[in-house]
Amino acid sequence: MSSRETGRPYHHGSLPETLVAHAVELLDEAGPEAVVVREVARRAGVSPAAPFRHFADRAALMTAVTEAVAVDFSGIQRAAVESADDLPFRALGTAFVHYALTYPHRFALLRAAVFGATRAPALEAGHRAFTEAVTDLIVAGQRRGDLRAADPRLVRVTAQALVYGLSQMFVDGYLDPTDADTLITETIALFGLGVLPETHPARPT
Amino acid sequence: MSSRETGRPYHHGSLPETLVAHAVELLDEAGPEAVVVREVARRAGVSPAAPFRHFADRAALMTAVTEAVAVDFSGIQRAAVESADDLPFRALGTAFVHYALTYPHRFALLRAAVFGATRAPALEAGHRAFTEAVTDLIVAGQRRGDLRAADPRLVRVTAQALVYGLSQMFVDGYLDPTDADTLITETIALFGLGVLPETHPARPT
DNA sequence: TCCTCGATGTGATCGATGATTACATTCGCT
């Protein structure tokens, strides 16, 4: 029997997961810089040194946080596509922006994780699958005649850039989140039509 | 006469500017987190405490850095518009992305400064002027029949989001900077035409 | 059953950093 008077046993049992959970908590509360190892440890009820038994350094902890967030995010993205299959692109874009609005602080991490040069290996497969799925959606849309017959990769990258930039503008406070849905819809609609007038012969922009 | 043997006088003379310059240097070299007050002071040849005579805290120094960068950036943006007045939008977008590619680390700061909710007062006027100038460009383009007659504000925001997202994707390493010019051109062209097929009656996306 | 060993948590401590304070030096103004 332990001589400790605390209810908690000496060994936590699932400290890594608990640490990541508390780190995500801190992230959502006050941003990435607020994820301080000591505070994470304090919330988990362990000593400041304990986290280093499971994560080589703070960066490793942040990587784990990012992966956890990315898994959550990709689940939502997948659900968005599956639940609205007649307008999948708008559903995707809307879900993306909504996630950014709901968890603004996670956005910075996701950015680095999803668009970063050095993607965590654990996320590589999921990201690749997601990219292919989107490309397939585009190709299918083009076959149906719903989308312009442009290079699918170009369409995908452009759409990503648009949604991504819009999200960041919301997160940064440049745009009013109140109008989010309206603005998202209008933006995507404009992207569909293009900024050039219909009557205009293909003229460079 | 000074009893100090160093060539430098006790009073630096223009320490704030020098500190900001060295801070920008550090920023460009290794990112925002590398802007460490002590290192900035060291490069300026003053004691670690000296910067605090001119900047309340590190955040204030970073704000000054941001303003300096923003001034530089807005000058380039203005030059881009003036030097290429037949395709001002592409010139603007290209200049924006190029700046992000040339100074990737400045991009994070500019993001907060330009799109941030709490814009530094010193930048507010310039930003407002720039926004109005872009809107005027859009309205003029619409009058000439070069642009679709949509809400100018919507057009502006959408274009900003696109350029902005594209920049970030380059900076994050998601896109290969080698193809930058090609991709920028193609992306803007697609944005002009829209992703919906021409023959398609206005259908929601 | 007991004992050992590896895994996990702790306390002490170090180095770097942001920030403050008391003091020193210099400049500008009268």
Add this chain to the structure above:
DNA sequence: AGCGAATGTAATCATCGATCACATCGAGGA
């Protein structure tokens, strides 16, 4: 010339990431 404000310095503190020696616990073999 001299005085007060501005500017720079040295010393010091608190916080944080990280390391190390040591304590504690749990699982598997003798």
